[in-house]
Structures are given as structure tokens and as C-alpha cells.
Amino acid sequence: MVRSHFWTRAFRRYFPLLLFLWILLVLYPNPLNLVTSMQRIVNSDIDPVAVASLSKQVPSDPAAIERAVDQQIPYSYDWETYGMPWYFPSVEEVLQKGKGDCKGRTLVLASVFEAKDIPYTLNLSPIHMWVKYEEKEETKLENPGVKFYQQDPETGERSLQVPNIPVSDIMDSFQQGFWEPMPGLRKALLLCGLTALIGLRLRWSRRGKEIQKGTQ
Numbered sequence: 001m002v003r004s005h006f007w008t009r010a011f012r013r014y015f016p017l018l019l020f021l022w023i024l025l026v027l028y029p030n031p032l033n034l035v036t037s038m039q040r041i042v043n044s045d046i047d048p049v050a051v052a053s054l055s056k057q058v059p060s061d062p063a064a065i066e067r068a069v070d071q072q073i074p075y076s077y078d079w080e081t082y083g084m085p086w087y088f089p090s091v092e093e094v095l096q097k098g099k100g101d102c103k104g105r106t107l108v109l110a111s112v113f114e115a116k117d118i119p120y121t122l123n124l125s126p127i128h129m130w131v132k133y134e135e136k137e138e139t140k141l142e143n144p145g146v147k148f149y150q151q152d153p154e155t156g157e158r159s160l161q162v163p164n165i166p167v168s169d170i171m172d173s174f175q176q177g178f179w180e181p182m183p184g185l186r187k188a189l190l191l192c193g194l195t196a197l198i199g200l201r202l203r204w205s206r207r208g209k210e211i212q213k214g215t216q
Helices: 002-013 015-027 032-042 052-057 062-072 078-082 091-097 102-115 167-179 184-215
Strands: 121-124 129-132 149-151 158-160
Touching: 002 015, 002 184, 015 184, 052 062, 052 102, 062 102, 091 102, 102 129
Parallel strands: none
Antiparallel strands: 121 129, 121 149, 149 158
């Protein structure tokens, strides 16, 4: 009875941790990919050498370069490209895959700008990443109000701000970029595991109350 009570209390205490670990295991079987991605946010892998060939093929107009990069790197969600919900690649990985989402396109575009000595800044919002350059047109996804992080590679200056972006936009982006392209097997594993853990939590909660009553 004492041992059963111990495991019941332990499960209830560490239940949030178990939920987190299960979600992490399903989404990132190799958690190092997530660690690497977080590191690359702070130190983006801008590589003008890797895009040397592409840089010679495109004009010097920034807008024309962006269109060329978008054509060269078709848009693809991280689930489809890397088998993960969110991954921050290197420039070489993007070029090797030949596709990528806004992060991959941004890295390639910034690398071309570096190769051509075109001034720019890197911008990050909760749902998007882009390169800001002179005379770039603002859009709903790319404007000063929605960014929360900006980096100027030339000066090394970094800035943070509270983004003005509707929660509905964040939820829509989560739905389109995370849930919809997620492989069916991963969805099943995620939901089945969470259901099992929650079921155990409810069952052991009842058992804990019964043990508590029995000791009174």
C-alpha cells in the first residue's frame, strides 16, 4: 500500500513533465535538432560562399534577387522538408534540399546580399522571418509592427520589441504550418500518448483519494 501510494504521488507530481517529454519525443525524436535550431536563431548561418554560384546569376536589384531566390527555393513546410515541425537550417541544407519555408529563403537571400554587399537586416516575428532592405514593400507579414527580433549583420546590433500581431493569425499559422502538414502517424502517436497519460492521471487521482480515505 505504501509503495502504491508513493508511485501515485510521484505520477501526479511529475505529470506535466511527462506530458512535455512525450510531446518532445514525438515531435523531435532527436532533440538535438531543436537545440541546434534555437542556437541558430541567435547566430544565423549567413554563408555568402555557399551561394556564390547563385549570386553570379542574379541581378543587383534587391527585389529582383528576392524574386529569384523565391523561384529557386520553392516554399515547403519544415514537416515536409526536414520531418520536424520547426527547424532552423543552414544555408547549405537549404540549397541541398532545394526547398524551404521563410527561414530557408531568408538565409539564402541574406547570403546573396552579403555576397553582393547589399545592406539588409534580419527580422523575425512569431510566425515569419524575412529580410528587410531599402525600398522593400511592407506586407501584413513583413512590417515593423509584427517583428519581435531584428539583427543588423553589418553593425551586429540586435533589438527586441513586443510584436503587434493578432492571436488569430498565430493560431492560423500554427494550423497551416504545424498541424495540417504533420504526418498522420505522428498525429496518432501524439494524441494516443496524451490520451493515455491523461487517462492514467485521472485513474491515479481517484486511487490516491481512495488511499487517502483508507488511511484516515
